[in-house]
Amino acid sequence: MSLLSRLPSRSFALLGLLAATGLLYAWGLGASDWANSFYSAAVQAGSHSWKALFFGSSDAANFITVDKTPLSLWPMDLAARVFGVNAWSILVPQALMGVATVGVLYATVRRSLVAFGPRTATGGALLAGACLATTPVAALMFRFNNPDAMLVLLLTLGAYALVRAQERASTRWLMLAAAFVGLGFLAKMLQAFLVVPAFALVYLVMAPTALRRHLWQLALAAVTLVLSAGWWVAIVAAVPASSRPYIGGSQHNSVLELALGYNGFGRLSGDETGGLGNTNQDAGWTRMFGAELGGQIAWLLPAALVLLVAGVWATYARHRADVAPWSEPPPAPGPDVSQPSSALRGEGASSIVPGSAAVASSVALGSTAAASSTAAGRTTTASAAGPGTATTASSTDPGPTTTASPTDLDPATATSPTDPGPTTATPPTSPGPTHRAGPTAEPDVVARATYSGPSLRTDPGLAGLALWGGWLLVTDAVFSLMQGIFHGYYTVALAPAVAALVGMGAAALWAHAAGGRRTGAGRVDAGQVDAGQVGELDRADRRVHDGGGQSPVGTPGSRPRAASAGRRDGTAAAIVLAVVVVLTAWWSYRLLGRTSSFEPWLRVPILAAGLVAACALLTGRWLTSQDATDRDPAVQRPTRQEPTDRWPADHEPTDQDHPADRDPADHEPTDQDPADQEPTGQEHAGRTPTGPDLTGQDLRGQGTVDGRPSRRRLTGRVLAVGAGLAVAASLAGPAAYAIDTAATPHRGAIPSAGPSAGFGGMRGPGGLPGGMRGGFGGPPGGGARQGGMPQPPNGRFGPPGQNPGTGGAAPGAGGMRGGGVGGGAMGGPGALLDASTPSAELTTLLKQNAGAYTWAAATVGSNTAAGYQLATGKPVMAIGGFNGTDPAPSLARFQQYVHAGRIHYFLAGSMARGRGGDSGGSDDAQQITAWIAQTFPARTIGATTVYDLG
Known part of the structure; x- marks a missing residue:
C-alpha cells in the first residue's frame, strides 16, 4: 500500500489548500524586485556582516539600525547568505511564512471544532484557511518584506499553542504560547501584545483547572513572555553604544525608547517625537470599512462579527442537546450491586x-x-x-x-x-x-x-471563539482609534482572527442547519438513533404520563422536547447562515462598486450567487426537518402490530399494559426470532419489527419511509449546492482582489492591496492624500530613465518601461504599485518613503575606489540611502535614520568622519533639508547639509547633486 493511499481524505484537501496558497503567494515574486528597499538594504548588510545581522543594521558598516527589532530580518538574512542577495531570496521566506500561517490556522480551528465531529471540524478549518489565503492584505504582505508576515505567523502559532493549553490546562503549552508572543515583540514590538488580553482571559476563565493553578501558570507564562521578548533588548542595552550601531527611530539611542515611544504608545496618541506628526485624520470605529481599508481587510469582517455571536449560540445549543436528555443524575449506589435496578x-x-x-x-x-x-x-x-x-x-x-x-x-x-x-x-x-x-x-x-465531554465553560469550541473574538475586537479597536502613524497593511494582523471566526461560526451553524449534531460520544445525524435508546425513552415517557413511575432519563417527555428544540435550533441556524451569506454578498457588491473599472461584470453574479445560496440553504433545512420527522420512530409508528412492550396507535394504554404488571411466565415464546421474520407488505422497508433498521441503509438515503422515497439524497444535494454557492459568493470578491494584488509588482514603504482605483490613497505626512495609493507624487523633472512610461489604468501590467511615479524598478518591469511620499521620478534622489534610483553613471562613480572608505556615500534618510546601497553593493550612511530626524550623527561627529577619510561622497536630494523642525526630532541632518554645501564643491549627475568629501 502506497503512502498516499494511507492518508485520510482531509490530508489531500489540506495539501491542496497549501499548494494553492503557495502558488498565489509565490507567483511572480521577482517582479517586485527589492519590494521595501529599506529592509532589503538591511538584508544586504546582514548577508555581509554578522554584527549587522544581529543588530538589524541598515548598512554593513553598522552606522544605524532599522526602526524595528530584527527578528523578521533574520530568515531573509540567512536565505541571502545561502542564495545571494536578490528578490527571490528576500521574498520567498515571506511566502513560506504565509503558507505556514494558513496551515497553522487550519490546525488551530480544527482542534477547536472537534466536538462537532471530524467532518464539520475539517470543513470549518479548510474554510478558515481559504479565507485567510484570499484576504487581499494577506496576499500583499506575504509577498512583501515588511515585518508583518513574521508577526502574523508567530501570533497564529501562539493561538495554536494556547488552544492546546486550554484543552488540558497544560503549563508547557501555555508557556510556549507566551514564547511565541514574546518573539512577536522581536518582530514588530508592542503590536504583538495586542493579543495578550484575549490569550490571558481565555486561559484564566476556560482552562479546566483550579483558580490557584490558573494563577501560577499565568505567572510562569508572564515570565516566559518577558524572557522571550526581552533577551535581545537586554543584550543591546548591555553593549556600549560605541560598540554597536545607533538604534534607528529613537532620539536617545535606546531600544526601549523605540519600543515604548515611536513604535509604541506614540502610535496611539499621535505624539511621536521624530515621527511625521498626526498622519491619520480618519480615526474612528468605521475606519476598517472606509475607502482606504475596506477592500484590503473588510470583505469578511461583517460576517466574522455576526458569526462570532452565532458560533457562541451554536456551541451552547450543542451542549443543551447533549445534556438535556440525560438531565437526571446517576442512581445512588446500592448496598448490593448484584440486585437488578x-x-x-x-x-x-x-x-x-x-x-x-x-x-x-x-x-x-x-x-x-x-x-x-x-x-x-x-x-x-x-x-x-x-x-x-x-x-x-x-x-x-x-x-x-x-x-x-x-x-x-x-x-x-x-x-x-x-x-x-x-x-x-x-x-x-x-x-x-x-x-x-x-x-x-x-x-x-x-x-x-x-454523553461525555467538557462543560460549557471549558468547551474547546467556545474557547476558540473567545480567543479569536478577543483578538479581533481588541486589535480592531486599537487600529480604528489610534491617532498616530497607521498604514493599511497593518490590518493583516486581523486576517487570522477574521478567517478563524468565519470558519468556526459557519461550521457550527452548518452542523445544526444540516441536521447533524455532535453529542458527547459521537455525531448524531437526523434519524440516526439507536433503536434501544428510542424504545427506552418512548416507554419511559409513556409510563410517566400514565402515572407509572419516574422517568429514568429526565423529566417527563424530555426526549420529544429535546428533539423539538433540536429542530428549532437547526432552523434558526439555517436562517442565520442564510442571512450571513446574503450580507457578505451584498457587502462584496458594495466594495466592488468602489472599483467600478475593476472587473465590473463580477458584482451582479456575486450578489445573485449569495441569494441563490441562501434559498438553497433554507430549502435544504426544510427538507432535513421533514426527513427527520418521517424517520423519527417516536413520531411515526410502524403499521404492523407492535411487540408486547408497545401499543398500537389506536390503543389507549392501561395499567395492565405496563411491563411491571405483566408476568414473564405468561408470555408464550415463538419458535422464530423476530429478527429472522420476513417483513410483510405492511412493514416499513428496511425496518425490523422492533424498530428502524440500523444497517445504515436508511441513513444513506437508499431506503423508503412508508413507501415514499427518502429525501436524504435530495437534501444532501440541495445543501451541497447551497454551501458551494455560499463559499463562492463570499470569497469571489476578496479572491479577485488577492489575485490582482499578486499579479502586480509592489514597491515602496507603504504598499496597498487590490486594484488602485479601489482606495482613496494611502495617507502621507500631514494626513494628505497620497499620489499613488501611498504618498505624494514626486516633483517633476527628477531625471526619469529613458523609456519611462505612465502607469496603465487599474494598476495592470503595462508595456515595457517604467512608471515615473515609482522608484527603483528595472526596465521592463511594467506597471507597478508603490507607495510613498516623494514617489519621485526615476533616476532621481529618492525621498522619505521611496528608494533612490541612481543612474548608471552615478552607480559607476560610487563604486570607484569604494574599498578605501568605510561608507561609499552618505545621504539623508534611510530609503534614499537604501537605493544607492542596493545599486552599488557598498555601505551608504543614512543620516537621520528613516525619517531623517534621528540625531545620528551629530554635525561634530560627521565632521570627524569626513576628516578621517571615512566618507567619500555626499548625495543631496529632497530629504537633504531634513524634517526635524516640524516633527520634534533632531535637526542635525539640516546642519550637516548646510555645512557640506558651504564647504565642498558640487556637481550634478543626472538629477542628483554630488559632493566629493574625499
Whole structure:
C-alpha cells in the first residue's frame, strides 16, 4: 500500500489548500524586485556582516539600525547568505511564512471544532484557511518584506499553542504560547501584545483547572513572555553604544525608547517625537470599512462579527442537546450491586422480548454499570463508568465484536478489534455483530455511555471563539482609534482572527442547519438513533404520563422536547447562515462598486450567487426537518402490530399494559426470532419489527419511509449546492482582489492591496492624500530613465518601461504599485518613503575606489540611502535614520568622519533639508547639509547633486 493511499481524505484537501496558497503567494515574486528597499538594504548588510545581522543594521558598516527589532530580518538574512542577495531570496521566506500561517490556522480551528465531529471540524478549518489565503492584505504582505508576515505567523502559532493549553490546562503549552508572543515583540514590538488580553482571559476563565493553578501558570507564562521578548533588548542595552550601531527611530539611542515611544504608545496618541506628526485624520470605529481599508481587510469582517455571536449560540445549543436528555443524575449506589435496578424490576427499563432475558445493574459514578441480554444464543453487554469512559459490547459466541468509545467521532467508520472491516449497529435481537447500547441496557447506563465531554465553560469550541473574538475586537479597536502613524497593511494582523471566526461560526451553524449534531460520544445525524435508546425513552415517557413511575432519563417527555428544540435550533441556524451569506454578498457588491473599472461584470453574479445560496440553504433545512420527522420512530409508528412492550396507535394504554404488571411466565415464546421474520407488505422497508433498521441503509438515503422515497439524497444535494454557492459568493470578491494584488509588482514603504482605483490613497505626512495609493507624487523633472512610461489604468501590467511615479524598478518591469511620499521620478534622489534610483553613471562613480572608505556615500534618510546601497553593493550612511530626524550623527561627529577619510561622497536630494523642525526630532541632518554645501564643491549627475568629501 502506497503512502498516499494511507492518508485520510482531509490530508489531500489540506495539501491542496497549501499548494494553492503557495502558488498565489509565490507567483511572480521577482517582479517586485527589492519590494521595501529599506529592509532589503538591511538584508544586504546582514548577508555581509554578522554584527549587522544581529543588530538589524541598515548598512554593513553598522552606522544605524532599522526602526524595528530584527527578528523578521533574520530568515531573509540567512536565505541571502545561502542564495545571494536578490528578490527571490528576500521574498520567498515571506511566502513560506504565509503558507505556514494558513496551515497553522487550519490546525488551530480544527482542534477547536472537534466536538462537532471530524467532518464539520475539517470543513470549518479548510474554510478558515481559504479565507485567510484570499484576504487581499494577506496576499500583499506575504509577498512583501515588511515585518508583518513574521508577526502574523508567530501570533497564529501562539493561538495554536494556547488552544492546546486550554484543552488540558497544560503549563508547557501555555508557556510556549507566551514564547511565541514574546518573539512577536522581536518582530514588530508592542503590536504583538495586542493579543495578550484575549490569550490571558481565555486561559484564566476556560482552562479546566483550579483558580490557584490558573494563577501560577499565568505567572510562569508572564515570565516566559518577558524572557522571550526581552533577551535581545537586554543584550543591546548591555553593549556600549560605541560598540554597536545607533538604534534607528529613537532620539536617545535606546531600544526601549523605540519600543515604548515611536513604535509604541506614540502610535496611539499621535505624539511621536521624530515621527511625521498626526498622519491619520480618519480615526474612528468605521475606519476598517472606509475607502482606504475596506477592500484590503473588510470583505469578511461583517460576517466574522455576526458569526462570532452565532458560533457562541451554536456551541451552547450543542451542549443543551447533549445534556438535556440525560438531565437526571446517576442512581445512588446500592448496598448490593448484584440486585437488578428498580427500572428493571418493574418499570420497563428492559423489555421482555421472545427469546431474550435481561439483567442490569448500576452503581455510583466512577464505578461500572452493566446490562446484559441474551438473544438467539448471544449475550450483549454494555457498560459505562461515567462520563469519559468507554462502552463495550461483547458476544458469547464467535463473531465480530464492537467497542464504542465516547471519543469515537464517526460511528460510521468504527471497526471491530477482531474484525478489520467496518461494523454497523444492529437490532439487539438479531444475530450478528453486537451493537452499542440496546433496549436491554439501563437508560442511565445509556446516558453515561452516550454523553461525555467538557462543560460549557471549558468547551474547546467556545474557547476558540473567545480567543479569536478577543483578538479581533481588541486589535480592531486599537487600529480604528489610534491617532498616530497607521498604514493599511497593518490590518493583516486581523486576517487570522477574521478567517478563524468565519470558519468556526459557519461550521457550527452548518452542523445544526444540516441536521447533524455532535453529542458527547459521537455525531448524531437526523434519524440516526439507536433503536434501544428510542424504545427506552418512548416507554419511559409513556409510563410517566400514565402515572407509572419516574422517568429514568429526565423529566417527563424530555426526549420529544429535546428533539423539538433540536429542530428549532437547526432552523434558526439555517436562517442565520442564510442571512450571513446574503450580507457578505451584498457587502462584496458594495466594495466592488468602489472599483467600478475593476472587473465590473463580477458584482451582479456575486450578489445573485449569495441569494441563490441562501434559498438553497433554507430549502435544504426544510427538507432535513421533514426527513427527520418521517424517520423519527417516536413520531411515526410502524403499521404492523407492535411487540408486547408497545401499543398500537389506536390503543389507549392501561395499567395492565405496563411491563411491571405483566408476568414473564405468561408470555408464550415463538419458535422464530423476530429478527429472522420476513417483513410483510405492511412493514416499513428496511425496518425490523422492533424498530428502524440500523444497517445504515436508511441513513444513506437508499431506503423508503412508508413507501415514499427518502429525501436524504435530495437534501444532501440541495445543501451541497447551497454551501458551494455560499463559499463562492463570499470569497469571489476578496479572491479577485488577492489575485490582482499578486499579479502586480509592489514597491515602496507603504504598499496597498487590490486594484488602485479601489482606495482613496494611502495617507502621507500631514494626513494628505497620497499620489499613488501611498504618498505624494514626486516633483517633476527628477531625471526619469529613458523609456519611462505612465502607469496603465487599474494598476495592470503595462508595456515595457517604467512608471515615473515609482522608484527603483528595472526596465521592463511594467506597471507597478508603490507607495510613498516623494514617489519621485526615476533616476532621481529618492525621498522619505521611496528608494533612490541612481543612474548608471552615478552607480559607476560610487563604486570607484569604494574599498578605501568605510561608507561609499552618505545621504539623508534611510530609503534614499537604501537605493544607492542596493545599486552599488557598498555601505551608504543614512543620516537621520528613516525619517531623517534621528540625531545620528551629530554635525561634530560627521565632521570627524569626513576628516578621517571615512566618507567619500555626499548625495543631496529632497530629504537633504531634513524634517526635524516640524516633527520634534533632531535637526542635525539640516546642519550637516548646510555645512557640506558651504564647504565642498558640487556637481550634478543626472538629477542628483554630488559632493566629493574625499
